[in-house]
Amino acid sequence: MTTIDSRDAATWVAALVPAAHLIGGRTVPSIGGAVTDVLDPGTGRVIGRVPDGTPADIDAAVAAASDAFPAWRDLSASRRAAVLHRWGALCTEHDEELGLLESLEVGRPYQGPASVGNRIVFIAGQADKIGGQSLPTATPDRLALTLREPFGVCGCIVPWNAPGALMVSVVAPALAAGNTVVVKPAADAPLTCLLLGELALQAGLPPGVLNVVPGGAAPGAALAEHPGVRHLSFTGSTVTGASVMRAAARNLVPVHLELGGKSPQIVFDDANLEQAVPEIVRGVTFNAGQTCAAGTRVLVQRGSRQRLVDALATALSATRLGGWDEDVDMGPLINRTQQQRVLNHIGIAQSEGAQLVCGGGVPPGERYEHGFFVAPTLFDQVDPAMRLAQEEVFGPVLAVLEFDDLDEAVEIANGTKYGLVATAWTADVGRAVTLARRLEAGQVHVNAGRASGAIGAPFGGYRQSGFGRTMSADSVLEFTQVKSVVLAGTGASHG
Template sequence: MTTTAPVSFDIAALLPDGTHLIAGEWVPARSKAVLEVINPATGALLARVPRGTAEDIDDAVRAAEQALSAWRDTSPAVRGELLYRWAELVREHDDDINRLEAMEVGHPVGPSPIAARLTYLAGKADKVLGNTLPTRSPDMLGLTLREPYGVVGAIIPWNAPGPMTVFNTAAPIAAGNTVVLKPAEDAPLTALYLARLAQEAGIPPGVLNVVTGYGNEAGAALPAHPGIRKMSFTGSPATGTAVMEACARNLIPLQLELGGKSPQIVLPDADLTKAVPAIVRSIVMNSGQVCAAGSRVLVHPSLHDQLVTEVTDAFRTVRVGLWDQPVDMGPLINARQEKRVLDYLAIGREEGAEVVVGGGKLAGEPYENGYFVEPTLFDQVRPEMRIAQEEIFGPVLSVLTYEDEEEAVAIANGTRYGLTAAVWTQDIGRAVRLARRVQAGQIAVNTLGDGGPGGAIGAPFGGYKHSGFGRSMGTDYLEDWTQVKCVVINAG
């Protein structure tokens, strides 16, 4: 691959070094300890952030509690205006945000949905409605109010810190809650920069607090804090279980998104000119580190050879490199994730799957200092194999075959996950049947965007089974951050 000189980018100009945001102030951790944020493509130090602990989480929760009363009583229209201003600032600084996220995550610079999603949520702020209730007497009035929970917490992963920050803070803020956000230790910079822009937009001190640190320190302290009234978590099932246990001890509700093993069902009449590019894009986007990645292709034998050939040819043209280069795919996030993916490549071979293309770590310039793994296609995969059952979270695609629609549905539903799925066919009747029968929170027919169904504005996102529960970004998403109060007035 031909490379050019890296783009110069000054992170220190965007963020105060070694600080996170509590009560509107950029402060170090109570312990003064820091974490190093590393560029996964080069191994270079990007920045240092606080190594927050339970003490910092407590400070942030107390700041959110102090800000709650005034923010809860702020007009929803005003809350919406402030979110609009936040969205405007995100648009103004879109280039900085995209580059910052690309550097800390490792993916190529590309278009971001952040400003659009913020604008959407801003427009919903004054449209959270209650109901009037029938009464037994004309002298009585019954109604419901939707009120914020109070101080809420969010823990987000490293694979898409920009969108995840917005999804997990803007909606609860719009609904009148105050928020404590704990970003992933591998990629906290985008979240901190978005919080800085929220400050500049006029969102009051304490409404949005960001505490950086390790998951087993700051992260574990957040759902365990008695001041938190609701949580959202996106990450692995194992960590999600721990978060859920902490929430259960405090009797607070929780929204979970825990990954997937998404099937792409290719029927005999599928248009491969549309299906193959989408299948490839879904698994190489962000190096396969996407919860909605279509990591299993279920293909009828009549199309098997053609599909494998075309996907193989497409994989061989995938450009892999640094974030500031014209590439399609970057590195994995860290050495631990690289080892995980490489271990699964070995497991697939041991189980008897055939490596058609890829299958190893990239070497030489410019890969030697980063965590680069080849886009890999496994063929002859059986449904019970681990590479067909477990979320790899890397650029690894498995091809399985089925004989009829019943078997396709059984294989598609035959994992513990149920996040997204895709169906490729020109028979709308079969598409409707499969869309109803496949167990997933989102079904795409002849389309795929951002790793999952694309094209629908305000589409809810969330999973079945071990992929979690609750939905984000739907038309009623703000209501999920409110609780219902019934009021009955006797005026007689």
């Protein structure tokens, strides 16, 4: 295993990731010449510098992608699949560096090699399976069919919480369908995306097919409203997603949005708490709760409330906090702004009458003064109307709400503007089936905190959690448009 001392992280990053945009198959500086620092969220130290992209850089990337599109589109699906397969295999060869790099820039404690290579290989297998349909015709001298064709240049705006997995979950399907792509990574975590772009070139992806332009809001806005972009994907907050959609609407560009969540964990009296509690805790401490699918609302049947609250409090209080290079359970938040945002939510919850059980602030001690830490926090006696039960906190904060029966549980679970993931804990199979049908969410888990063991399960949301699906065969079709073709004979006879 690669060993990195946190004090030498910047040197390791500089040797691994070029401090440049990736445009047209070349590493280039920002046209404006500006750079931005990337910080280790656990210490506040600078670990890397990347170009601060401008609208002019986006123009150059879109032009490169547009130039590369015809040849990539016309390459046979099997050859596109082969290139993607090599990219996935190369990512697997470098899975340790990818895992360490993402842990470092996000602040997540390192838990093993990245699995992005497997995601790319799965999608590579779909590239030559994109097909249309033959259609019935009114007369026998006609042939009618549909074709699925790529859009052209696709823009992809990647968030900071899981940049590697979320980049390939959109980019790989877009490429498999024959599109070219411009990626705008988050300013706080662009390094993994840049390394993935470099590995794609090494795998044989033609220049200009994949371009990566780091930067802040300006290049993101430029990409969203660029007239040369024919399809746009955004992963992030619901508020920003709405802005992205408005920008894309000016050019009537279709969008794929993966947005926020306020996912319920529904615990019935017959649930196995020894099974449920560790999964609930892991769901809110993994990545410090900075995941859209985090089950941050715990709905518990009234007879089990105190028992569950006590078990959650014990487990959360025992959570070990530290940096990406420490043997701990949870890391920091991504930056100071996000830390303060989570602390503000905690203060609002207390002012609205929620009962603070544990956590509630920055953990004490000098170790946590320079990073962006918040202690795992548990609130009891939360009313469904409280902001803590309605708004996405995006931090390690659990809210416990009570219910009496299945109907009330469903009403509370569906009672937010989101609909991303829902989880139920029960031994009653009939109840599980009913919940699977009635819960308004893109994914429903029963007695499983995550979709573990499911390969190719579509991921995406209902309502204001967005639309479109990733991580599946369906995701490749998201990046195609349908053309109808009717062929008729000329009436001439041939001997």
